[in-house]
Amino acid sequence: MLAAAVAASTSAVAPHFKAPILDYHALAPEIVLTGVLGVLLLVDLVVGERERWATSTIAGIGILAALIPVFTLGVRSHPGSMFGGAYVVDNFSLVLKALFLVTGYVVVLMSSNYIEEGDYYEGEFYFLLVSSLLGMVVMASARDLITIFLALELLSIPGYLMAGWRKRDVKSNEAALKYYLLGVLATAVMLYGMSLVYGYTGTTLLTGIGAKVGGSLTGHPILSFSIFLVLAGFAFKVSAVPFHQWAPDTYEGAPTPVTAFLSVASKTGGMVAILELVYVGFLNRHDVWAPLFWALAALTMTVGNLIALRQTNIVRMLAYSSVAQAGYMLVPFAVAGDNVKARGTAFEATVVYLLIYAAMNLGAFTVVITVARKTRSGEISSYGGLFEYAPGLTVLMTVFLFSLAGVPPLAGAWAKIFVFRAVLDSGTTAAVVLGVIAAVNSVIALFYYAGVAREMWMRPVPDEDRTPISVPPALAGALAATVVAVLAVGVYPNMLVRFGEISSLVK
Amino acid sequence: MYLNQFLFLSAFLFATGVYGVLARRNGVLVLMSIELILTAVNINLVAFSAFHNNIAGQVFALFVIAVAAAEVGVGLAIVLLIYRNKQSIDLTDVDVMKG
Secondary structure, eight states: OHHHHHHHHHHHHGGGOOOOOOOHHHHHHHHHHHHHHHHHHHHHHHSOGGGTHHHHHHHHHHHHHHHHHHHHHHHSSSOEEEGGGTEEEOHHHHHHHHHHHHHHHHHHHHHHHHHHHTTOOSHHHHHHHHHHHHHHHHHHHBOBHHHHHHHHHHHHHHHHHHHTOSTTOHHHHHHHHHHHHHHHHHHHHHHHHHHHHHHHHSOOBHHHHHHHHHTTTTTOHHHHHHHHHHHHHHHHHTTOTTSOTHHHHHHHHSOHHHHHHIIIIIHHHHHHHHHHIIIIISTTOHHHHHHHHHHHHHHHHHHHHHHHHTOOBHHHHHHHHHHHHHHHHHHHHHHTTSOHHHHHHHHHHHHHHHHHHHHHHHHHHHHHHHHHHHHOOOBGGGGTTHHHHOHHHHHHHHHHHHHHHTOTTSHHHHHHHHHHHHHHHHOOHHHHHHHHHHHHHHHHHHHHHHHHHHHHHHSOOTTOOOOOOOOOHHHHHHHHHHHHHHHHHHHOTHHHHHHHHHTOOOO | OOHHHHHHHHHHHHHHHHHHHHHOOBHHHHHHHHHHHHHHHHHHHHHHHHHHTOTHHHHHHHHHHHHHHHHHHHHHHHHHHHHHHHSOOBGGGOOSOOO
């Protein structure tokens, strides 16, 4: 029967094959990034050890060049749709592509000194960074299970390698291994779910799945189970509790710029996939995913914050804080199924949270990298008296930490307000209970963020070493970009509201 | 041949693979268990593809095979790195960081 079916399907397809019509303008960001990958490999081959810094410059310029078509596409009025709707370039994907590319550029700025001075392989590092970025840019346009899978692997596999970049350090080895094993297991489980979803619906297109899932297949238990498997796979990627165990160890062991990249870009990549799957593919099965996200969000916020309270290492604390932040991002999903209005505001809340989170978290990690250049330590106690010898960095770190905590008038406060607006639009008891949990968690989070601030402003310098910290131009650029974003959005949030509105996948 | 025979086979392979990942302590055997899960996925995809008379599932399976090869290459590199630094590929030995 199988052979007959294969013969039937090939004979049905082969004579009618037509080359797909490609919209090269819409594909331009991906094409530019692919070109940059080729150039990086060649340059790394040709230049000598002394000129390896050129690879970081090329990666940075290449990422900025890929941003140009994103803007020209934003001006263009019609969306691009290719491969029968499997690859769509609309406002949603453009907003997130811009976010990924800007994040990638800031990470290049953060890494250039770190990788050069640490004597790590440079050319390969930027090659992997840009390939991971390419995966994220593809993910923003993917509207098909196969494309989502490919984008996920393209963004994850370079991440496994970058996490283990400090080859001779046992901690870095452990970071790579834990990230790899749990990541691959999650992907495999997600694929098994995808294969069952394909089996039930007979299509890999998310729009096709959306039509089938809401129609004849309502209430089918194995379909519910496979939706659960797919979403659980992505819950690993965004480090939602109880799938978060890899995150703190990987974040602590990996080189710090890579940690920043994983905790911002990789998490956003996973969240984008969840947005696509939930709002396009499984929209009508909110009886399955709404309770799942409710539990995930409540657990992720609470566990992340409670464990962050007793961390003594700043990177580990930021790791648990980013777990908790993922929890706030998952809150809108839990209420999105309640009514049409809540669906719109919930979608907006997640996108706005992702944009704001990227700026404040990258900023905090940049300060950590800059301070570690002098102190060579990740302990929170090493931040004692930072204000006495690095007042500028202290002020910046305080801004980023209080923004993460959600203190007005900083950007982080608006992110939380959007989440609460979605909760209020839903108005059900379950949603209000989740909102209360989120509010209590914001207060808990303030304790550990303020703890670091108290260390910096009020405690004495631990070893009486008051030599000022030198800030190289690349790190200064990263700090300036992130702090401007955090303050500008805090004062004038309307520009982000606009991004949230135009990006809507919900009709 | 019925569809459910393939589905039972693949469910059995999936369960074996998940058990292997959770119970095995040897790095290479964990990688092989992950391959078992991916094989289960491929059997599912190809069986459903024939069942629906739709080529997408077979294309998906080809992509899974290619990506799985790349993924295992990276995994073996990481296991090798750990062997060089620790002279062991027992995953229980890899526990410098806790909490």
